[in-house]
Amino acid sequence: MENIREKLERIEQENLSEKACLSIKTKGRNRKEEPHLFRTAFQRDRDRIVHCKSFRRLKHKTQVFLSPYGDHYRTRLTHTLEVSQIARTIAKALRLNEDLTEAIALGHDLGHTPFGHSGEKALDDLLEGGFSHYKQSLRVVEKLEYEGKGLNLTFEVRDGISRHSKGMGEILNADASAMPQTLEGQIVRISDVIAYVNHDVDDALRAGVIKKEDIPSQLFKTLGKYHASRIDTMVDDVIKASLASDLDKIVMNREIMEAVMELRNFLYGRVYYNPHSRGELQKTEKILTDLYHHFLENPEEHIKPYPAEDPLEKRVGDFIAGMTDRYALRLYERFFMPLSWTIL
Ligand code: MG
Secondary structure (H helix, E strand, O other): OOOHHHHHHHHHHHHOOOOOOOHHHOOOOOOOOOOOOOOOHHHHHHHHHHOOHHHHHHHHOEOOOOHHHOOOOOEHHHHHHHHHHHHHHHHHHOOOOHHHHHHHHHHOOOOOOOOHHHHHHHHHHHOOOOOOHHHHHHHHHHHHOOOOOOOOOOHHHHHHHHOOOOOOOOOOOOOHHHOOOOHHHHHHHHHHHHHHHHHHHHHHHHHOOOOHHHOOHHHHHHHOOOHHHHHHHHHHHHHHHHHHOOOOOOOOOHHHHHHHHHHHHHHHHHHHOOHHHHHHHHHHHHHHHHHHHHHHHOOOOOOOOOOOOOOHHHHHHHHHHHOOHHHHHHHHHHHHOOHHHHHO
16 A cells, blocks of 8 residues: 555655656665655655754854844854745745755755854865865765764755855856756755845845945846845746746746846945955954864864764864854863953
C-alpha cells in the first residue's frame, strides 16, 4: 500500500509543472539513506537545516547594520526568512517545488561570518585560498554540521546553496556554470536580491544613512512608492516573465531588472560602502583578525579536529566564520580586555 511520502510524491507529480524538480527525481545524497515514511527528500532537507545549530546562529549575525545596535534591523535570520517567503511565493505561483525552494532559501546564508561583509573580508584576507560565504554555506552543510558528519542533503539543495550568490555580478544571466541547475535554485538566487535591495533600503532609512530623497525618483516610479509595493512589483514581474518564457528559466523583464540593478548599485555606493558604517565595520575586522591569530596559537579549547583533512588555519577559519557577532565580541573581551574594563 502507498505510504504518506509516496502519496506526497504522487501529488507532486500530478500537480506541479513539468519543469519542476520532483523530489522523487532527486539525484540523491552522498550517503545513501532509507526514504522517510511521511516526508519527501526535500522536506527532510528543509527540516535538517531548520534544526541545525548554524541556522539558529543566524539570529545574531549582522546583515548590514551591526545587529546588537537596534531591534528592528534585519539580521541574517530575518533576511533568510524574507528570502524564503518571497521564493516560496514565486515557486508556488509557477507550480514549481516549494519544498525544494524553501530548503535552498533557508540554507543559503548558513556560511556567513559575523559582522556582515567586513567579517567576510577579514577572513578572505586571512585565509590561504580566500573565503566566500557561499562556499562556506556548502561547507557547513557538507562538512561542519552534525559534529563534522554534515547534513547529507540532496544534490539539488546543495547545488542551489552553492550557486545563490552573485555579488555585483549578473543576477539571472550569468554563465550556465554559475547558475543553479534547478529552476527552484534560480528562484532563490533572484529572491535573495529582491529581499535585500528592499530591506536594506528600509534599514538604511531607519538608520538615517540615507533619506528618501536620495533614492533616484525614477526607481520609485518604476517599482512603487512603498516597501511592500516594490517587493510586489518585482515578484509579479518574475512570475509573469518566467511564465511567458515557458519556464525555460527564471527571468525578469528588462525594465524591472534594470531598476533592481540600479537600486543595488545605489546601495553599494551609499550604504554598503558608506564611510560611517564602513568605519564601524572596520573595527570588527580587527576583532576577527586578533581572534584568528589567538586561536592559531591556542587551538586546544575551541578548535574542532574536523574536517581532519584540513589544516589548522582552515579549521580556525571555520570556527570564526561560525561565530555570531556577540560571541565574537565576548571572546574578544575575554582574551584581549582586562576584566575591569568589561565591568565598567
Ligand atoms: Mg542572502
